[in-house]
Amino acid sequence: MREIDVSFVSTAVKGLFLKANTSIGQDVYNALVTALEKIEESPVGRRVLEQIIKNHDAARATGMPICQDTGMAVVFADIGQDVHFTGGDLVQAVNSGVEQAYSEGFFRRSLVRDPLFDRTNTGTNTPAVIHTRIVRGERVHILITPKGFGSENMSAVKFLTPAQGPEGVRDFIMDTVKAAGPNPCPPTIIGVGVGGTMELAAIMAKRGTLYTVGRRNPDAKYGALELEILEAVNNTGIGPGGLGGRVTCLDVHIDFAPGHIAGTPVAVNICCHAARHAEITL
Amino acid sequence: MTGPRMMSTPLSAETALSLKSGEAVLISGDIFTGRDAAHRKLDDCIREGRPLPFDIRGQVIYYVGPSPAPPGKVIGSAGPTTSGRMDPFTPALLDLGLKGMIGKGTRSEAVVQSMVRNGAVYFGAVGGAAALIARSIIQADTVAWPELGPEAVFRLTVKDFPAIVVIDAFGNDLYRTEPPKYRRESRR
Numbered sequence: 001m002r003e004i005d006v007s008f009v010s011t012a013v014k015g016l017f018l019k020a021n022t023s024i025g026q027d028v029y030n031a032l033v034t035a036l037e038k039i040e041e042s043p044v045g046r047r048v049l050e051q052i053i054k055n056h057d058a059a060r061a062t063g064m065p066i067c068q069d070t071g072m073a074v075v076f077a078d079i080g081q082d083v084h085f086t087g088g089d090l091v092q093a094v095n096s097g098v099e100q101a102y103s104e105g106f107f108r109r110s111l112v113r114d115p116l117f118d119r120t121n122t123g124t125n126t127p128a129v130i131h132t133r134i135v136r137g138e139r140v141h142i143l144i145t146p147k148g149f150g151s152e153n154m155s156a157v158k159f160l161t162p163a164q165g166p167e168g169v170r171d172f173i174m175d176t177v178k179a180a181g182p183n184p185c186p187p188t189i190i191g192v193g194v195g196g197t198m199e200l201a202a203i204m205a206k207r208g209t210l211y212t213v214g215r216r217n218p219d220a221k222y223g224a225l226e227l228e229i230l231e232a233v234n235n236t237g238i239g240p241g242g243l244g245g246r247v248t249c250l251d252v253h254i255d256f257a258p259g260h261i262a263g264t265p266v267a268v269n270i271c272c273h274a275a276r277h278a279e280i281t282l
Numbered sequence: 283m284t285g286p287r288m289m290s291t292p293l294s295a296e297t298a299l300s301l302k303s304g305e306a307v308l309i310s311g312d313i314f315t316g317r318d319a320a321h322r323k324l325d326d327c328i329r330e331g332r333p334l335p336f337d338i339r340g341q342v343i344y345y346v347g348p349s350p351a352p353p354g355k356v357i358g359s360a361g362p363t364t365s366g367r368m369d370p371f372t373p374a375l376l377d378l379g380l381k382g383m384i385g386k387g388t389r390s391e392a393v394v395q396s397m398v399r400n401g402a403v404y405f406g407a408v409g410g411a412a413a414l415i416a417r418s419i420i421q422a423d424t425v426a427w428p429e430l431g432p433e434a435v436f437r438l439t440v441k442d443f444p445a446i447v448v449i450d451a452f453g454n455d456l457y458r459t460e461p462p463k464y465r466r467e468s469r470r
Contacts, residue, residue: 041464042463044304044456044460045464047306048408051411051414051444052408052410052411055408055412058413058414058417059359062413063352064349064359064416065349065358065359065412065413066359066410066412066413067359067409067410068347068348068349068358068359068360068361068412068432069347069361069363069412070349106350106351106352106358107349107350108347108349108350108358108359108432109431110347110432119319121431148410150364150386150387150409153364181387181388181457182386182388182457183364183366183386183388185386185409185410228468231468232468235465235466235468236461237460237463237464237465237466238461239460239461239464241386241406241408242386242387242388242457242461243406243448243456243460244456244459244460244462244463245461245464246464272410273410274410
C-alpha cells in the first residue's frame with residue numbers, strides 16, 4: 001500500500017488547471033497549423049484560423065487564459081486500489097487545487113451555486129465535476145479539462161434502437177453538428193460515447209474530447225467510423241468560426257461499451273478548438 | 283482578401299448601412315459589454331420604464347464576460363460569447379437605437395428583421411481568441427451592476443478590435459451564405 005497526502009493532489013490539480021488554461025496541447029496546435037497551411041480554402045476561414053493560432057501564441061507568451069471561458073472544472077481521477085489517501089478529504093483537496101488555480105491564474109469563475117433559483121457565483125469555480133475510477137496498482141492518474149460552455153451547450157444524448165446501427169450513430173452526430181453550426185467555436189473536437197447507460201455514454205463522450213488529435217480507436221471498425229464521420233463533418237462546409245470552410249472539426253473520437261439488447265445510448269460531446277486538457281501520474 | 287476596414291464607434295446610420303457582410307473590420311472607440319444577466323436587467327429597465335444605465339443610441343454591445351484583469355493589465359482575456367442567448371432581449375434594444383453587436387454564432391430571424399428595420403450590424407469576433415482580443419482593449423470602466431462580476435456592464439475603450447461583419451443592415455448573413463460554398467457530398 002502507498003500513502004499519498006491529499007495536499008499532493010491539490011498541488012497537482014492546481015498545476016494542471018494553470019497549465020491547461022494558458023497553453024494548448026501541441027497536438028491541437030499542430031492540427032490548427034496544418035489546417036491553415038494545407039487544408040483551408042476559405043479566405044474568411046483562413047483569417048479565423050490565423051487569429052486562433054496567434055491567440056495560442058499570445059496566451060503562452062503572457063500567461064493569459066486562451067479563452068475567457070475558463071470553463072467548468074472536470075477532473076478524471078484513476079485511483080490505484082493500493083493507494084491510501086491521508087491528510088484530509090480527497091474531494092476537498094481537488095476543489096482546493098481548482099480554487100487556487102482560478103485565483104492565482106486570474107481565470108474567470110463561471111459557476112453559480114444553484115442553476116434555477118439562486119444564481120449566485122460560488123466565487124471559487126468549484127465544485128469540480130469529479131469522475132473517479134478504481135484501477136489496479138498504487139498510482140493515481142489525474143486528467144483535467146476546463147470545459148467551456150459554448151461547446152458544451154451544443155452537446156446531445158439520444159437513445160437509438162439497436163437496429164439503427166452505425167448509420168444511426170452517424171446521422172445523430174451529423175444532426176448535432178448541423179444544429180450547432182457556428183456556436184461551439186469550430187474547428188471542434190467531437191467525443192462520442194456509444195452503449196452502456198445514459199451516464200456511461202456521456203462520460204465516454206467527455207473522455208473522447210480529451211484524446212490526442214490523430215488517435216484512432218484501436219478497434220478498426222470504430223477507427224474507420226471515426227474517420228468517416230470526421231470527413232462528413234468537414235463536408236458540411238461550416239468551417240472555422242462557422243463562417244464557411246473546409247475545416248469544421250479536427251478529430252472525432254468514439255468509445256463504446258457493451259450495450260443492452262434493447263437500446264443504444266449515444267452521447268455527443270462537442271469541444272471547441274480551445275481543446276484544453278492536461279494530465280499527470282502521481 | 284483586402285485589408286480590414288478601420289472604423290470607429292459610435293456608429294452613424296451611414297456607416298452602419300455601408301458595412302457589408304463578409305467585410306473584415308478593425309473597431310476603435312468605446313463599446314459596451316453585456317451578456318445574459320445584464321441583458322435581463324436591461325430588459326427589466328425597459329419593461330419598467332426606467333432609463334438604461336447608458337445612452338444606447340448609436341452604440342455597440344459586445345457579448346463578453348471577461349476573465350479578471352491580472353496585475354498591470356486593464357482586463358483579462360475577453361473573447362465573445364454565444365450571441366443567440368441574447369436574442370430574446372435584442373429587438374427591444376435595437377428599437378431604442380442600438381446600432382451594433384459583437385458576438386459569435388447565429389441570430390434569430392426576429393433579431394435579423396429588427397436589424398434590417400433599424401439599420402444595425404452584427405459583427406463576429408473569433409470565439410476563443412480571447413487573449414488576442416484583450417490586446418485591443420486599452421481601458422475598461424464599470425458602467426452598471428458591478429455585483430454581476432464578469433457579467434457587469436463595462437465601457438471598453440478599444441483600438442483596432444478585430445471583427446468581421448457577419449450580418450449587415452440588409453440582412454445578408456455570412457453564416458448562411460458562406461458554408462454552402464464549401465459543402466461537399468460525403469460517401470455513405
